[in-house]
Amino acid sequence: EDKVVQSPLSLVVHEGDTVTLNCSYEVTNFRSLLWYKQEKKAPTFLFMLTSSGIEKKSGRLSSILDKKELFSILNITATQTGDSAVYLCATNAGGTSYGKLTFGQGTILTVHP
Amino acid sequence: EAQVTQNPRYLITVTGKKLTVTCSQNMNHEYMSWYRQDPGLGLRQIYYSMNVEVTDKGDVPEGYKVSRKEKRNFPLILESPSPNQTSLYFCASSFLVGDTQYFGPGTRLTVL
Numbered sequence: 001e002d003k004v005v006q007s008p009l010s011l012v013v014h015e016g017d018t019v020t021l022n023c024s025y026e027v028t029n030f031r032s033l034l035w036y037k038q039e040k041k042a043p044t045f046l047f048m049l050t051s052s053g054i055e056k057k058s059g060r061l062s063s064i065l066d067k068k069e070l071f072s073i074l075n076i077t078a079t080q081t082g083d084s085a086v087y088l089c090a091t092n093a094g095g096t097s098y099g100k101l102t103f104g105q106g107t108i109l110t111v112h113p
Numbered sequence: 114e115a116q117v118t119q120n121p122r123y124l125i126t127v128t129g130k131k132l133t134v135t136c137s138q139n140m141n142h143e144y145m146s147w148y149r150q151d152p153g154l155g156l157r158q159i160y161y162s163m164n165v166e167v168t169d170k171g172d173v174p175e176g177y178k179v180s181r182k183e184k185r186n187f188p189l190i191l192e193s194p195s196p197n198q199t200s201l202y203f204c205a206s207s208f209l210v211g212d213t214q215y216f217g218p219g220t221r222l223t224v225l
Contacts, residue, residue, distance in 0.1 A: 002172075006155075032211045042203055042216035043156070050211075088155060092211045099144065099163050099210045100171060103156040 002027045002097075006089050006104035014112050017079050021107045023089030024071040031094035033065055033072050038086040038106070046074070046087075079111045115140045119204050119217035126194060127225050134189045134220050136204030144207045145187040146171070146214070147179065149200040156203065162187055163210070194224040 003026045013019055025033065032050045036043035047056045049065035049072060056063050060079075065072045076083055086106040093100045117138045126132055138145065146161040148171075158171025162181040176198055178190040187206075191198060204217040 034211065034214075036214075042219055043214075044216075045213040048211055048213075090156070099146075099161045099169060101146065101158050101161070102172060103148075103158070105153060105155040 002091065002093060002100070002102040004089055004091055004102050004104040006087075006107050008107060009105060010108045010110075012110045012112065013079055015080055017111075018075065018077045019079060019109060021074040021076075021087050021089075021109070022071060023073070023104055025089075025091045025102075026070065027091045027093055027102065029093050029095035029097060030067070030091060031098070032092045034090045034092065034101075035063055035072070035074050036088040036090065038088055039084075043088055076109075079109075081111050081113055084109060084111045115215065117204055117206055117215050117217035119202075119220050121220060122218060123221050125223045125225065128195055129193050132191050132194060132222075134191075134202060134204075134222070136187045136189065136217060137185050138187075138206040138215070139185065140206065140208070140215065141184065142206035142208050142215075143184070144210050144212075144214075145181065146205050147177070147187070147189050148203045148205065149173065149198075150203065150219075151200050159189070159202075194222075196224050198222065199224050 035046040052067040090103040147159040148156040160179040202220045205214045207214040
């Protein structure tokens with residue numbers, strides 16, 4: 001059974017801090033890993049990662065994948081209160097399970113002013 | 114405006130009464146998917162569809178049915194809802210698997 005585990009489950013920081021969110025996975029026929037941000041509504045897409053060692057960046061957010069050690073990290077620098085959200089990691093399988101997405105439990109990030 | 118719509122947004126029903134949650138997208142996406150979200154469990158995939166007439170089970174398909182007769186619609190059917198299906202449900206679509214997924218606004222279902 002495919003498994004995605006995120007850590008920490010919850011994180012409280014102050015504005016300006018840098019945070020690192022972790023996502024480890026055990027997936028048969030791994031194809032890609034995706035990060036989403038969920039505020040008080042539906043998730044919004046952040047990144048898709050398919051290759052090891054290639055950093056994806058968007059403003060203060062960046063993410064990298066390690067396919068050998070089976071994990072990904074999401075970094076947020078100079079955090080702002082607007083970064084407060086649940087961050088979800090998901091893996092996409094290939095082969096006969098192509099199309100199947102497995103999500104982690106999410107990391108709840110709270111940024112205080 | 115590109116969007117995924119779900120109806121109803123909120124539903125309270127009783128055990129055993131069949132219900133359908135509709136999902137529609139206007140982006141000509143091939144891939145559509147249903148998820149449920151429960152506290153502490155993240156999102157769990159119920160069913161997904163790669164294209165018209167092609168559907169597959171996700172991680173938690175028991176008690177649910179889907180159909181994909183047209184590209185734009187992907188309804189979720191609960192033939193005999195039970196209280197353990199009380200949850201927040203999201204429909205999502207993307208052009209291809211792994212592409213940016215667009216999520217609907219969610220349907221909060223309570224089964225008494």
